[in-house]
Amino acid sequence: MSGNRGTALLMVFVVVMVGLQVWIMLRPVPVPPPVTLPPEEQKVGEAPDVEFATPANRLRNGVRYKPGEILGLPVTPERTEVAPLPPERLRDYLDPTRDQQQQPAEVIRRLGIRKGAAVADIGAGSGYFTFRFADAVGAGGRVWATDISWSALNYLRQRLKNMPRKNVFLVLHDESDCLLPDRSVDLAFICDVHFFHYPTAPRGSRPMEDVERFYQSVRRVLRPGGRLAILEKSAAIEDPDPYRGRLSDAAIVAQLKQCGFTLVKSHAVLRNQYFLVFRPVR
Ligand SMILES: C[S@@+](CC[C@H](N)C(=O)[O-])C[C@H]1O[C@@H](n2cnc3c(N)ncnc32)[C@H](O)[C@@H]1O
Secondary structure: OHHHHHHHHHHHHHHHHHHHHHHHHOOOOOOOOOOOOOOHHOOOOOOOOOOOOOOOHHHOOOOOOOOOOOOEEEOOOOOOOOOOOOHOOOOOOHHHHHHHHHHHHHHHHHOOOOOOEEEEEOOOOOOHHHHHHHHHHOOHHHHHEEEEOOOHHHHHHHHHOOOOOOOOEEEEEOOOOOOOOOOOOEEEEEOOOOOOOOOOOOOOOOOOOHHHHHHHHHHEEEEEEEEEEEEEOOOOOOOOOOOOOOOOOHHHHHHHHHOEEEEEEEEEOOOOEEEEEEEEEE
C-alpha cells in the first residue's frame, strides 16, 4: 500500500518537473514595450508608424527576427535620430542614372555572391544595393541592411513593405559597432560610407580610433573566409562638392591595414570609384 503511494508521489513529482521544464522552454520571452516617437520626430523619413524598440543584445542572442523589423539599438525619444537623412536625399541615392556609373550588376557579378550567402550592406542608406543583394543570395540567404540613420532604415522598411523580401533584416547601430551577430556574414559591403561624415562630426575629423573600432566590429561579424568590399568615391574625380578628407585608394588600403584587413583585389571597373576587396588578417 505504502509502496503504491510512494510510486504515485514519484509520478506526481515527475509530471510537475516535466511541466516546469516545458514551461521554462516555451514561456514567452519578454520584449521591451513599443516606443512612440513624439510628433516632430515622426516627420523624419516617410512613415509615421514607429513601433520598434529592440535592444542590441537580441541580435547577439540568436533571436528569430521578423523581416521588416528594425533591430539593433533601441529607438527611444532620447535616442531617435543621430544622422537624419531627408527623404529627397534618400530618393537621390536610388536615382536610376546612378546605374551607369555604379554598375551594380557588374559589381555584384565581380563579388561572386553565392545563393545562400549572408551579405551585410553596411550603411545601406535607402537600399540601392540591398535589394540587389537580396536577389543575389536568394531565399536561402540573408542580407543585413544596417545604418546609423534611423530615417534611412525607416525609408528602407517602407520599400520592403512594397517589395517584400523575406531575407532582408534591418539593423540600427552607431558608428562604433555594426552590432551584427558574431560570424554571421560572408561579405560585408560598404559603399560610399567609409568616409561619410555623419552630421555629429565635422567633415574630415573622424578620429582613426573610431574607424578602427568600427572595422573591428566588421572583423568580428565575418565568417571564416569572409570578405569586406569597400566602394568609395575616388579622390581623383572632379566634384562640385568635394569634401575634405577624401582619400586615395592607397590611403584607404593603409587605413584598413591598421584595422586588420589586407587587400586581396582592387577592381578597376568603376570610373569614379575605388572598388577594393579585403580579407581580415587572422
Ligand atoms: C552616401 S550614403 C550611401 C548609401 C548606400 N550605401 C548606397 O550606396 O546607396 C551613406 C550612408 O552611410 C550611413 N553611414 C554613415 N556612417 C555610417 C557608419 N559608421 N555605419 C553605418 N552607416 C553609416 C549614412 O547614414 C548613409 O545612409
